[in-house]
Amino acid sequence: MIKDISDLTLKLKSMLSSQHSVYLKGSVADYIPALATVPPQLMGVSVATIDGHIVSSGDDQVPFSIQSISKIFGLVMAMNRMGDSLWQRVRMEPSGQPFNSIIQLEWEKGIPRNPVINAGALLVADVLASHYSSSKLAFLSFMRQLANDESIQIDQNVYQSELAHGNRNAALAYLMKSFGNIEAEIPDVLSHYFTQCSITMNCQQLAQSLLFLANKGIDPRNNKVICTRQDSHRINAILSTSGMYDQSGEFAFSVGLPAKSGVGGGIVAIIPNYGVICAWSPPLNKFGNSVVGMNLISGIANELGLSIY
Amino acid sequence: MIKDISDLTLKLKSMLSSQHSVYLKGSVADYIPALATVPPQLMGVSVATIDGHIVSSGDDQVPFSIQSISKIFGLVMAMNRMGDSLWQRVRMEPSGQPFNSIIQLEWEKGIPRNPVINAGALLVADVLASHYSSSKLAFLSFMRQLANDESIQIDQNVYQSELAHGNRNAALAYLMKSFGNIEAEIPDVLSHYFTQCSITMNCQQLAQSLLFLANKGIDPRNNKVICTRQDSHRINAILSTSGMYDQSGEFAFSVGLPAKSGVGGGIVAIIPNYGVICAWSPPLNKFGNSVVGMNLISGIANELGLSIY
Amino acid sequence: MIKDISDLTLKLKSMLSSQHSVYLKGSVADYIPALATVPPQLMGVSVATIDGHIVSSGDDQVPFSIQSISKIFGLVMAMNRMGDSLWQRVRMEPSGQPFNSIIQLEWEKGIPRNPVINAGALLVADVLASHYSSSKLAFLSFMRQLANDESIQIDQNVYQSELAHGNRNAALAYLMKSFGNIEAEIPDVLSHYFTQCSITMNCQQLAQSLLFLANKGIDPRNNKVICTRQDSHRINAILSTSGMYDQSGEFAFSVGLPAKSGVGGGIVAIIPNYGVICAWSPPLNKFGNSVVGMNLISGIANELGLSIY
Amino acid sequence: MIKDISDLTLKLKSMLSSQHSVYLKGSVADYIPALATVPPQLMGVSVATIDGHIVSSGDDQVPFSIQSISKIFGLVMAMNRMGDSLWQRVRMEPSGQPFNSIIQLEWEKGIPRNPVINAGALLVADVLASHYSSSKLAFLSFMRQLANDESIQIDQNVYQSELAHGNRNAALAYLMKSFGNIEAEIPDVLSHYFTQCSITMNCQQLAQSLLFLANKGIDPRNNKVICTRQDSHRINAILSTSGMYDQSGEFAFSVGLPAKSGVGGGIVAIIPNYGVICAWSPPLNKFGNSVVGMNLISGIANELGLSIY
Numbered sequence A, B, C, D: 001m002i003k004d005i006s007d008l009t010l011k012l013k014s015m016l017s018s019q020h021s022v023y024l025k026g027s028v029a030d031y032i033p034a035l036a037t038v039p040p041q042l043m044g045v046s047v048a049t050i051d052g053h054i055v056s057s058g059d060d061q062v063p064f065s066i067q068s069i070s071k072i073f074g075l076v077m078a079m080n081r082m083g084d085s086l087w088q089r090v091r092m093e094p095s096g097q098p099f100n101s102i103i104q105l106e107w108e109k110g111i112p113r114n115p116v117i118n119a120g121a122l123l124v125a126d127v128l129a130s131h132y133s134s135s136k137l138a139f140l141s142f143m144r145q146l147a148n149d150e151s152i153q154i155d156q157n158v159y160q161s162e163l164a165h166g167n168r169n170a171a172l173a174y175l176m177k178s179f180g181n182i183e184a185e186i187p188d189v190l191s192h193y194f195t196q197c198s199i200t201m202n203c204q205q206l207a208q209s210l211l212f213l214a215n216k217g218i219d220p221r222n223n224k225v226i227c228t229r230q231d232s233h234r235i236n237a238i239l240s241t242s243g244m245y246d247q248s249g250e251f252a253f254s255v256g257l258p259a260k261s262g263v264g265g266g267i268v269a270i271i272p273n274y275g276v277i278c279a280w281s282p283p284l285n286k287f288g289n290s291v292v293g294m295n296l297i298s299g300i301a302n303e304l305g306l307s308i309y
Helices: A005-018 A067-088 A103-107 A118-131 A135-147 A156-164 A167-178 A186-197 A203-209 A229-242 A245-254 A291-304 B005-018 B067-088 B103-107 B118-131 B135-147 B156-164 B167-178 B186-197 B203-209 B229-242 B245-254 B291-304 C005-018 C067-088 C103-107 C118-131 C135-147 C156-164 C167-178 C186-197 C203-209 C229-242 C245-254 C291-304 D005-018 D067-088 D103-107 D118-131 D135-147 D156-164 D167-178 D186-197 D203-209 D229-242 D245-254 D291-304
Strands: A044-049 A054-058 A199-201 A259-261 A266-271 A275-280 B044-049 B054-058 B199-201 B259-261 B266-271 B275-280 C044-049 C054-058 C199-201 C259-261 C266-271 C275-280 D044-049 D054-058 D199-201 D259-261 D266-271 D275-280
Touching: A005 A044, A005 A054, A005 A291, A044 A203, A044 A291, A054 A203, A067 A118, A067 A135, A067 A186, A067 A229, A067 A259, A067 A266, A103 A167, A103 B103, A118 A135, A118 A167, A118 A186, A135 A186, A135 A199, A135 A203, A156 A186, A167 A186, A167 B167, A186 A199, A199 A203, A203 A266, A203 A275, A229 A245, A229 A259, A229 D229, A229 D245, A245 D229, A266 A291, A275 A291, B005 B044, B005 B054, B005 B291, B044 B203, B044 B291, B054 B203, B067 B118, B067 B135, B067 B186, B067 B229, B067 B259, B067 B266, B103 B167, B118 B135, B118 B167, B118 B186, B135 B186, B135 B199, B135 B203, B156 B186, B167 B186, B186 B199, B199 B203, B203 B266, B203 B275, B229 B245, B229 B259, B229 C229, B229 C245, B245 C229, B266 B291, B275 B291, C005 C044, C005 C054, C005 C291, C044 C203, C044 C291, C054 C203, C067 C118, C067 C135, C067 C186, C067 C229, C067 C259, C067 C266, C103 C167, C103 D103, C118 C135, C118 C167, C118 C186, C135 C186, C135 C199, C135 C203, C156 C186, C167 C186, C167 D167, C186 C199, C199 C203, C203 C266, C203 C275, C229 C245, C229 C259, C266 C291, C275 C291, D005 D044, D005 D054, D005 D291, D044 D203, D044 D291, D054 D203, D067 D118, D067 D135, D067 D186, D067 D229, D067 D259, D067 D266, D103 D167, D118 D135, D118 D167, D118 D186, D135 D186, D135 D199, D135 D203, D156 D186, D167 D186, D186 D199, D199 D203, D203 D266, D203 D275, D229 D245, D229 D259, D266 D291, D275 D291
Parallel strands: none
Antiparallel strands: A044 A054, A044 A275, A259 A266, A266 A275, B044 B054, B044 B275, B259 B266, B266 B275, C044 C054, C044 C275, C259 C266, C266 C275, D044 D054, D044 D275, D259 D266, D266 D275
């Protein structure tokens, strides 16, 4: 087990090289053309700690589409804005279904099971679109502040591609609206949601941006309160039961860290009171999680001897 | 049993008066404001025969919103335009679910079970919107021809109300589009569909407009071929298994005629080789079928001693 | 079109020979070993008329396992015994799901949609097992009377095989019992049900046994009332919407006769006021209906120019 | 926050008294008569630590029916017996449905989502019934060893009551068997399962019996290895995502400890590397979790300042 964070650098390098054929087992997301063209062999990893260290390796500074990882940030903004009233419109239960299933939403009358499945993230997008005069700018500004980088951008190519292939998300949103659980106009909700998903960031930025979840809601770099201690705890709880699509249970079982993946190939994992891991490699397994990313997070968790259980 | 059609006139009158408190058992559709304001006590009935008679009673000349009865006419147009290739995009099986359920559509990967549930009717609307330069005008023109009345109109009030409350239909349409089973843009599909539903006609017009289904596809008033004999047979088969929402089996069981109801309170029933009944009374039972309309159709079928079984 | 029944004999022969390679498109039911061994090339057909004729061809006197065709006879017995109270425990709606799905039963709280899907037939079996001191003997005796043949037997080999592979039916029965909709002990219900299914009859016997359904409830050979006129009508209605598993709508669409198939390869079709067709050929299509049987029924319906629509 | 375990005793007492009208908000389980008669006002709580302390209050020595808490112990036995091959027959994903739903099991072809929903626990019961010559004795013996009390017994009254009302569990088991995922005879599987559920223990015994899960698989009282470190980790992960029925997410969200409840009113919660809480009060909320038990666990977790997130 690693005692000193500086020992981790070499470890990361050797972990990455052990994955250099593994990525071939996965497939790059192709549901939108803009994602399908990312080179599959890219891979990077960063570990940021609350005491200010960051160790990285591989393509850790190559920006990628954060996709569903953005659900965490949207949720923080909505919790801050709505307080506990948010939980009357979305539950906090595991979904137990593939991440985009419409059936459960119908069954449960338009109340999504949690804010990190697509339906729940669309509801969060509705909250933001309804409560901010310009929710897209507010979101981008929040991300730039957390990453401490004003150059963070939306990939317009990805955004347009998402919009053109967003029929299932539109179906989820209209279904919720038919149950009275969406306030804004659906095109505005989708526009916000796809904007969120289309932000590009790199491993170093993502790992550092989430340090507040490992530190009771406070960004350790500047002591700013990003969310309450309780909400930080709650978000970690949700990520533990539901962050890895229909492989969340298996991930909790084998790794045991709150985590969230995106179909861009990124995965972030929170190590409470320690730091954040961000791994990236585009090819996905059948559940939509990065094959190499899963291995890297699992390997690092093991090296660090840190699991929440 | 009635032998002579002229004997029916008195019968209809007495049947109607027997229903003058029965309508109170139902509730006028209130999912859109424009329907909720129709006076519940109105009721009318017409029987048109293929040999040219028409007997009527009550408010048989008061126009009402035809709503889902329009699904029959849209289907005829789509069958004429697409031929058998239509059946690769919609099945002809009973739905076995409440008429607007989204679950079966997800389960069966965007292929609606039949063209008279909402999902199937939206698919038919897509066919029309995709194949006609102006499908709404084409539809209206088809209805005017069948009713032999150029004054038939769309109720713009109902149309706007449908659009404003059409979120569930939008969800169905986007879900089908996500499976690649819708070609046109969804707003165009919905606009066509709500236009169809918003046409107003009266009992006499509806009964006469459907005589071709009782006459092997040929309009007996002018010998025009409205659809093929086989398609006329097929439409009657679909109406028999699926025309009365989740009460279709019970209706087949107790009445045994191909029929279609709409939430405007209208019901049409085809008596093969004889004629068509159209009954109207706004208050609906829990299945969405007119309470009085069901009784009238059943009573007349009984009087005429005509069931298909 | 055939005008004289005697002209049909040659037609049947040529129809059968046209199917001599078609049966290869289907697969003999193999969910129980006892059915899997039936020679696939066997095929027979009989047409019995209410005026006393019977024309047949092929293996029309080879006994086969009637399987789900027995559901008709069980239903007649239960309707006679229970009257209209039967319909508080089973609905009469099309199922809209593959024939053995457990989901709809759960959704609708243990009330089967109709008496010819498995759940509904198990409920009917419960009625018989609860109301007769020996329901199996009563059923066999009813079949012998209708077929006018005391030698009709249960195939013990098939029965044992059904029992050994009846786990899904047991699941359906226990689920209904958990909702309070089964009275007898489950092993007794299953034993009755599998006994029914395991009776062997041939095409001639089955066609004649069902003449009462073409004749308003009265067996035309001896004028015995087998069921009321209304119940005869009702059973035909149910068979029209739900008799051919998840191909019922398509069958209504293309043939238009009340019919019931069994996984033994038999199909019976009722021609109201005319007679009954029974066709048999073991290989089944993906819906569980005999490939050749469907073709034969369809061909004969066409020749006779008789459809209910 | 409590620093010294001995300070907890007084706290527990005051917590219990604060609940003396709260229990009225719940309802004692009445699905079997034997449970419905337990006095609702009983309540007890025990906290056992891995360093050998135990503090308790209220009816902490009154035995109650452990019900679904037994699923933990059955799972340990099955994991020890089968190793990783167990996970080919049951998944480790959250269920996302009410605990006894049959729909997901059908959807996922007889593979339960995890071993602590009823279907999964029945599968575990099948493993035990198939691999032990007398699984019921083996289970009882395991419980007596863990509780260090040879007098622990099965409540025959509860057992008989469970058997007589076990139709839904029978349906689940037969459905899994129809998919080939159950090896033993269903009556044997059910008999084992209901035996497990019918064991009676008190808060002190349950808290101490589960110390191995807070101590990496080793019973701290005698250093016996009850399960591997990895399996202890895995079980805690499963309990975190799925131990509290359809309130598991909310519990993780608000308390954040691996826990399991039973309809007898007991709840156990594991505090990794610290100890185990067992709370008991019969009245349940709508999710099937003890109202008072939830409050007590939550209050103690708060006092101890120990959450896994």
